[in-house]
Amino acid sequence: MKKMGRGKIEIKRIENNTNRQVTFCKRRNGLLKKAYELSVLCDAEVALICFSTRGRVYEYANTNIRSTIERYKRATSSSSSYTTQEINTQFYQQESKKLRQQIQMMQNFNSHLTGDGLASLSVKEMKQLESRLERGIARIRAKKVQNHDHMNIIYIFMFHLILIDLVLFEQHELILNETENLQKREIQLEQENACLRAKIAENEKLQQLSMMPGGQDYAMQAYLSGNVLQLNMMQAAVYPIMDRKVLPLGQ
Numbered sequence: 001m002k003k004m005g006r007g008k009i010e011i012k013r014i015e016n017n018t019n020r021q022v023t024f025c026k027r028r029n030g031l032l033k034k035a036y037e038l039s040v041l042c043d044a045e046v047a048l049i050c051f052s053t054r055g056r057v058y059e060y061a062n063t064n065i066r067s068t069i070e071r072y073k074r075a076t077s078s079s080s081s082y083t084t085q086e087i088n089t090q091f092y093q094q095e096s097k098k099l100r101q102q103i104q105m106m107q108n109f110n111s112h113l114t115g116d117g118l119a120s121l122s123v124k125e126m127k128q129l130e131s132r133l134e135r136g137i138a139r140i141r142a143k144k145v146q147n148h149d150h151m152n153i154i155y156i157f158m159f160h161l162i163l164i165d166l167v168l169f170e171q172h173e174l175i176l177n178e179t180e181n182l183q184k185r186e187i188q189l190e191q192e193n194a195c196l197r198a199k200i201a202e203n204e205k206l207q208q209l210s211m212m213p214g215g216q217d218y219a220m221q222a223y224l225s226g227n228v229l230q231l232n233m234m235q236a237a238v239y240p241i242m243d244r245k246v247l248p249l250g251q
């Protein structure tokens with residue numbers, strides 16, 4: 001008796017053909033799944049062969065099933081008295097021999113690429129080697145052209161950056177010059193504004209004097225004296241100072 005899932009079943013042949021076929025399909029799939037899990041989890045070499053009552057074969061192998069069967073035959077041969085350890089040793093020796101052969105082939109191929117040991121090659125092998133070299137050279141040239149294009153793109157980008165820096169520098173210089181001119185203009189406007197304020201203050205003072213009794217003559221005299229002073233200042237700025245003779249009046 002064996003407990004299966006929800007209930008207990010008796011392990012014996014199922015008499016009903018339909019039930020037997022359904023159970024076979026389910027158990028077969030579970031068995032194949034377990035074999036796959038065993039090969040993946042434990043890195044084991046697994047081969048599984050199953051025949052149904054109708055003669056259909058179902059198999060699973062994580063490697064070549066024929067090589068696994070041959071390995072099984074060698075391991076269970078009556079003429080061989082090797083132990084499991086000896087069989088594993090022979091297997092690893094064979095794998096090591098294959099790897100050494102592959103390494104030797106790669107070394108020979110590399111020497112052929114450099115032009116050494118060509119005397120042992122046939123005409124066909126030399127043509128194959130030549131075609132491989134041509135394909136390799138073509139790939140190298142294509143990679144070289146691609147790298148050259150990338151460098152050209154980098155140089156163009158750097159040139160554009162330099163141009164942008166030059167333009168920004170020129171704009172910076174223009175802004176500085178314009179700022180300097182604006183500062184000079186500001187000083188000039190402040191001076192003109194001060195002159196205008198002085199004239200306004202003088203006119204207001206003259207108006208106040210003219211409103212006083214007898215102040216019109218004084219205001220006129222102050223106005224004329226101010227104009228004469230300004231005229232003298234202008235003449236002193238334009239003409240050099242010279243000695244002049246003062247003539248007596250009435251002569």
